[in-house]
Amino acid sequence: MGIRAQQKERTRRALLDAAFNQLSAERSISNLSLREVAREAGIAPTSFYRHFKDMEELGLTMVDEGGLTLRQLMRKGRQRAEEGGSVIRASIETFMEFIDSNPNVFRLLLRERSGTSAAFRAAVTREIRHFIDELSDYLQTRACRRPDLAYAQAEALVTLVFASGAEALDLNKKERQALAERLIVQLKMIAKGSEALQRSGREPELENLPK
Amino acid sequence: MGIRAQQKERTRRALLDAAFNQLSAERSISNLSLREVAREAGIAPTSFYRHFKDMEELGLTMVDEGGLTLRQLMRKGRQRAEEGGSVIRASIETFMEFIDSNPNVFRLLLRERSGTSAAFRAAVTREIRHFIDELSDYLQTRACRRPDLAYAQAEALVTLVFASGAEALDLNKKERQALAERLIVQLKMIAKGSEALQRSGREPELENLPK
């Protein structure tokens, strides 16, 4: 890569890093200012346009990167889990660690999911659907769930875990512990309930089974 | 009430109405401007301060009113339900009607729950906890759940219903239908799972029962 393109990529990163850096509990993408981001990145405000057309474009990139970060982390967590232990429990732990170590990235996803930009909302929704789909596949192959049940179950699991993560953001350690335990109970409910529904739904179809 | 206080209350309402009016899918509380709200309410910008110290204070009032609206509606829905039919199903229907007829109020609650103001987040969380508590009581008295199970179950139900509502905002009628059916399945899972957990948890304590 040319020396020119290299430098360009560098300042682009600087912009993204500056933007991520300015996120906090009190500051979301929509109240970032072009000028302030440029300032922290060490370039003139007008130079911003050499890299992004808009703050909206910057934001979309951030959402994508945030989603990617989370997805990669979960992939690792799943690997770690398959070396022994419950995949679901390992996933939750990984997810909670993510929230703990990247709270602002999680806040980003959380907020933009219901934010004022349809493009952002769609991007986050897409990201979450990835999770649901992967989990749904897992439930189909490992727990032998019917596709529709698997999807509904996966969606419920992800929804509850995500909501717990959101709530955890404002809690202290002790309260988080209680929250986590409640979450486990809720996931168990879903697991047991799904099992029950699967059984009750299967019998009428027995006569139609192949072989 | 004095003629003076009456007029004051009127413009206060005008401010709140103007603010609610400016909410939309693309516009949240945090991008309302004092000047614009005052303009739509028909008063000078500086007169705003005669009613609210801040836009923050206006916002908090809006959150409270939004929560109240929802709570009142759900109360009505529950009454309607007790005249026959499943309370849970009726609650869901009422909730979905609320989202359908007051989408911006729902968006308000949804957004501020993860917004940038701790006070707003707390207010919405308080509002949601009302629901959970009421539902939890219902489950304890009507379905004889243990308190901890009842609370976990109620929380899960509310979380899922709320999440479905949020998702519904961006969907067309057909997609909403599929979403609603999935939601029913998920709520059934939780009901059955909770039942199972209650049974499995009760037996070891049988010998300690009074009487």
Place this chain on the structure above:
DNA sequence: TCTCTGGGCGTACATCTGTACGCCATTTTG
């Protein structure tokens, strides 16, 4: 080597924001 491209800069401008200050007019209070 010479030319061209493009990242970065500074200046400049129009627009919007919140809000401090002081005045007026009417209601309320004494």
Place this chain on the structure above:
DNA sequence: CAAAATGGCGTACAGATGTACGCCCAGAGA
């Protein structure tokens, strides 16, 4: 009836924001 209180207004200001325009100069390409 006089005095105080108060909702509302207009003016004014300082600061911030996005962005149009034009210049410069280092690297890319011929």
